[in-house]
Amino acid sequence: MNPPDDIVVEAQELTKRFPETLAVDAVTFHLRRGEIFGFLGPNGAGKTTTINMLTGLAWPTGGTIRYLGRDVTRRVKRVQHLMGIVPDDSNLYPELSGFDNLCFCGALYGMPRAERRRRATELLSRFGLSEVAARKFATYSRGMKRKLTIAAALMHRPAVLFLDEPTSGIDVASSRQIRTLLAGLREAGTTIFLTTHYIEEAERLCDRIALVVAGRIVRLDTLSNLVSGLRDAQLMQLALSADATTLLARLHTDFPAATFELTDPTTLRVRSVTPMPLAPVIRCLEEHDVAVTEARLVRPSLEDVFVELTGIEAARMRRDPEKGRGPT
């Protein structure tokens, strides 16, 4: 069966098993032309391994990969000209200047000399790196390295751009610039596959999001559909005067119709399917010397969906350290 015209990449039951771990467990998804597809999950969820299989750096142990309807599972090399790849760690040549790095990357895709020089100049200007174009890559700041790595992936105008944690560990201004740039690329029709463990980033950028845990996709949908499941729920956030950790069990027992979660020791989230009076909850807390200093209705976010579906606290995702290398 031919795929719809707008499907650029398809992964069907894609699996990667290492001798001691199942890194990717039969994931199925497709990328549509001109969308930003988010792969959201904690470190070790299998995001990088999935990118490696889709780009030809790892052999799948099961499943199929199709580009533009063509099965390339064992021959990804044949479609590498369609891809731009931004790895989780900037991997340009430290001894070359920014300009030379871009020209070299263009040459790897067969771009003639004049064209790659023109394109490198254009990209350096677009990323605000013109002034440091002649400096060696080794001397760049982390944010500059990241931007140049993205520019290198764009040299040959790829149809699909793979980004592995593009804003991980860089400053706020650079992150914002990268996000603006990705939005611009989507407008221009580039398909983007983005892995991240920043929920806010996925929420801001992605058209569709796959929530990935332990190598499996636990949910895949558009942001609005993901959140709509929780839209009917009542979600209140209470600011407390003291640590309420020891009271959680008591609250669950006294109010079985609701669920309680502490996002930090003095912030309590109360979720219920139907509206429920808050006064008894506040009284219960006050009986244990915990006052409620503020109460507000919360609009469900992707973070709530993520926590609901995966059981992984959003705070842990934020705390996730910078990744090491290897199959994650």
Add this chain to the structure above:
Amino acid sequence: MKIWIAYWNILAKDLRSYYLKPPNVSWGVIFPLAWTLMFFIKSESAVDVRGLVPGVMALSVLFGTTSMLAVTITFEKKGRSFERLLLAPIPLELLMLAKTSGAVLFGVANAVVPIGLAAALTDLAGVIWWQVCVAVTLVAVSSAFLGLFVAVSVSEVFEAQSFSNFFRFPMVFLCGLFFPIDKLPWLLRPLSYAMPLTYGTDLLHEAFNGAGRFPAALSVAALLGFCAFLFGLSIRNVRRKWIV
């Protein structure tokens, strides 16, 4: 056409970034000089320069080529810039040829130094130069592929050096340069025949002195065989170890 743009640029970058750096250029000059000097010091009588040149050339090419390639590839693999090459739309075989071409050129350039020295010290009339070119090129290519095999087998730069020596030093002592193969213990002789340097040195001896042990065609065939074997093995290992 497009893949040749990639090939040429990988080669040009390697030459610029590694092989034409002053420390490596000085290595290419000092190493053959040191070997030549060693033979002069060792020899109690007048030195037969024409008899000496083939061995010094072969050793210069072997050490220059294997050292550089094993280290540069391991360095790029460690820094992950090698991944960028693996992700480029060029066949793996061509990519590896591009990476080894710089080392081959470096090895050939290393061989020029002993020839220059020999030309200054003795008359080189009667040398079969085309055979010298073939021999030097084949020794450089087989040494480069040996370096490639080493690079693919290790993960750290220091391992690349020590693992290279595991192959290089037995070759130096068993290739017939220091001890004629006939005078080696019979148990070691098969090892000599299983080393590319034996055939490279022999081909050079034939070209300089007409004193080769094997027919030139056999040496050429053996060197080509070693090149094909080492290259094939390296490509297989890259597919197995680096594309996991």
